[in-house]
Every structure is written in C-alpha cells, then in structure tokens.
Amino acid sequence: MNSISRTPARATIVEFLSKSYSPVDVSQIVNFLRAKNLSTNKVTVYRVMDFLLEKGFIDKVEFREGKFRYEIKRDDHHHFICQNCDVVEDISDCNISVLVEEIQKKKGILIKKHSLEFFGICKNCQL
Amino acid sequence: MNSISRTPARATIVEFLSKSYSPVDVSQIVNFLRAKNLSTNKVTVYRVMDFLLEKGFIDKVEFREGKFRYEIKRDDHHHFICQNCDVVEDISDCNISVLVEEIQKKKGILIKKHSLEFFGICKNCQL
DNA sequence: GTCACTGCAAAGGCTTTGCATGTAC
DNA sequence: GTACATGCAAAGCCTTTGCAGTGAC
Numbered sequence: 001m002n003s004i005s006r007t008p009a010r011a012t013i014v015e016f017l018s019k020s021y022s023p024v025d026v027s028q029i030v031n032f033l034r035a036k037n038l039s040t041n042k043v044t045v046y047r048v049m050d051f052l053l054e055k056g057f058i059d060k061v062e063f064r065e066g067k068f069r070y071e072i073k074r075d076d077h078h079h080f081i082c083q084n085c086d087v088v089e090d091i092s093d094c095n096i097s098v099l100v101e102e103i104q105k106k107k108g109i110l111i112k113k114h115s116l117e118f119f120g121i122c123k124n125c126q127l
Numbered sequence: 128m129n130s131i132s133r134t135p136a137r138a139t140i141v142e143f144l145s146k147s148y149s150p151v152d153v154s155q156i157v158n159f160l161r162a163k164n165l166s167t168n169k170v171t172v173y174r175v176m177d178f179l180l181e182k183g184f185i186d187k188v189e190f191r192e193g194k195f196r197y198e199i200k201r202d203d204h205h206h207f208i209c210q211n212c213d214v215v216e217d218i219s220d221c222n223i224s225v226l227v228e229e230i231q232k233k234k235g236i237l238i239k240k241h242s243l244e245f246f247g248i249c250k251n252c253q254l
Numbered sequence: 255g256t257c258a259c260t261g262c263a264a265a266g267g268c269t270t271t272g273c274a275t276g277t278a279c
Numbered sequence: 280g281t282a283c284a285t286g287c288a289a290a291g292c293c294t295t296t297g298c299a300g301t302g303a304c
Binding site for chain 3: 283296299301
Binding site: 099109112118 | 239241
C-alpha cells in the first residue's frame with residue numbers, strides 16, 4: 001500500500017482521462033463525474049488535478065484556448081489540433097528528443113519538459 | 128500609403144513589442160503605455176492586439192501561465208522558460224521545419240503553425 | 255457626417271482561496 | 280481525534296462585449 005488515498009473522485013477522474021483520446025478540460029471532467037452520479041464541482045476537480053499533477057500522473061496542456069486541458073502522462077507525444085473542426089490527433093513518432101539534446105548542449109540549459117502543438121487543417125477538412 | 132491607421136496606441140505597442148526581448152502580456156503593455164503618458168486601458172490593448180494579430184504583425188503565445196503573451200512576428204523560433212527565475216531565451220536554430228514536413232506527409236494533414244516551448248533550468252540557476 | 259479608434263462599465267469564463275463539513279484511518 | 284478530501288461561496292484574473300464618446304477624413 002502506498003500513501004495515496006484513492007477516493008471516488010480521483011479514481012473516476014483517472015478513469016475518464018485514461019479513456020479519453022485527447023486532453024480534456026475541467027468542465028468535461030465535471031460532466032463525466034455527474035453522469036456517473038458523483039456529486040462534485042469544479043473546485044474539487046481543480047484540486048484533484050493539482051494532486052495528480054504533483055504525483056506526476058497527468059500532464060497539463062494548452063491549446064491556445066485560454067484554459068488548461070489534462071491528460072494521462074504518457075511517453076513523449078504531441079498534438080495536432082484542427083483549426084476547422086477542433087479534432088485532436090496525437091503526434092507520437094516525432095523525434096524531438098534529438099533536438100532537445102542538441103539545444104541543451106548548445107545553450108547550457110537543462111530542459112525538463114516541453115510543449116509542442118501543431119495547428120492546421122486535418123485530412124477530412126481538406127476535402 | 129496603406130489603409131492601416133497608425134494611432135499612438137498602436138504605434139507605441141509595436142514599439143514596445145519590438146524592443147522587448149521576450150513575449151509580453153497585456154499588463155506589461157498597459158504599464159508601458161502609461162509610462163509614456165498615454166491614457167489607456169486593457170480593453171484597448173486587447174483590441175489593438177486583435178488588430179495586430181489579424182494583420183499578421185504579431186504572434187500570440189502561451190507559457191502555461193493561464194494568460195497570453197504577444198511578440199512581434201519573426202522567423203520560426205521558440206522559447207525556453209526557466210522554471211526558477213522565469214527568464215525567457217529564444218531558441219532559434221531549432222530545425223523543426225523538417226519534422227513539420229515529415230508529419231504533414233505521414234498524416235495527410237496541413238500544418239499552418241505550431242507552438243514549441245521548452246521549460247527547465249537556465250544556465251545561471253544551475254550554479 | 256461617417257467611420258474607425260478608444261474608454262468605461264459590465265459581464266463571462268477560468269482558476270484560486272477561505273472556511274466549513276464530511277470521511278477514512 | 281487527526282488528517283485529509285470535498286463542497287459552497289466568494290474573490291481574483293484574464294478576456295470579451297455593449298455602448299457611448301472622440302477624432303480623423
């Protein structure tokens with residue numbers, strides 16, 4: 001047993017993030033919890049997100065919407081957001097780690113994380 | 128003469144962005160304008176930023192702060208933000224365009240822009 | 255006068271904080 | 280009982296909107 005308490009809210013949020021194909025925002029999480037008949041509100045969700053972030057279970061991302069989105073932490077991957085239909089695609093085979101290494105050496109800085117998002121038009125919306 | 132009206136607010140904001148080493152937020156812009164004895168407020172600044180964005184003079188970026196920052200549009204470049212002292216360094220010689228090309232071909236998507244920010248510890252803060 | 259720019263007030267959305275209540279151990 | 284999780288209300292920012300006033304042409 002570790003010391004992490006597993007409450008219904010936390011467990012359900014992790015469940016929701018795990019089965020979401022793209023990063024979700026706080027409103028979506030609240031809606032999911034309520035659909036599961038869990039009484040909750042945004043404040044609780046924000047606090048759970050803080051907790052999960054601190055534990056390193058999730059990542060916090062931005063899509064230039066003026067709000068944050070969250071997703072289960074996974075291996076290095078990035079997102080493509082269609083500016084027409086808002087669909088989000090994962091970009092996972094992008095070799096950014098080589099760049100990160102180069103930059104670290106050249107600049108003498110220590111890179112702990114990075115954000116990389118692509119914006120454009122998806123395959124469907126080009127038709 | 129083009130049809131772009133050059134008001135004191137707009138000219139001064141462009142001046143400020145031009146001489147800023149890193150992206151600035153709306154509060155910083157308001158402060159700069161007031162220091163120049165220009166009466167203004169946030170709403171006006173937001174509207175000027177919309178105008179400049181639409182004209183393609185500036186870019187809007189996010190540093191995971193829950194707000195937007197703005198900078199003069201320049202050639203492809205990115206930012207490194209020190210998580211300790213908040214200093215921002217430009218990362219300009221990063222060959223991401225190759226990756227963009229690859230991804231476009233592989234996924235059949237059309238990439239119009241991307242955001243790439245690095246977070247970590249700068250040279251000074253490692254001492 | 256017309257049109258665009260600006261200013262003020264208000265509202266809306268996202269996020270955080272304070273405090274009280276509830277729950278697990 | 281203690282420590283932590285949750286809920287509600289309120290507040291704090293950032294940003295947008297409505298409407299009136301100002302100024303350039």
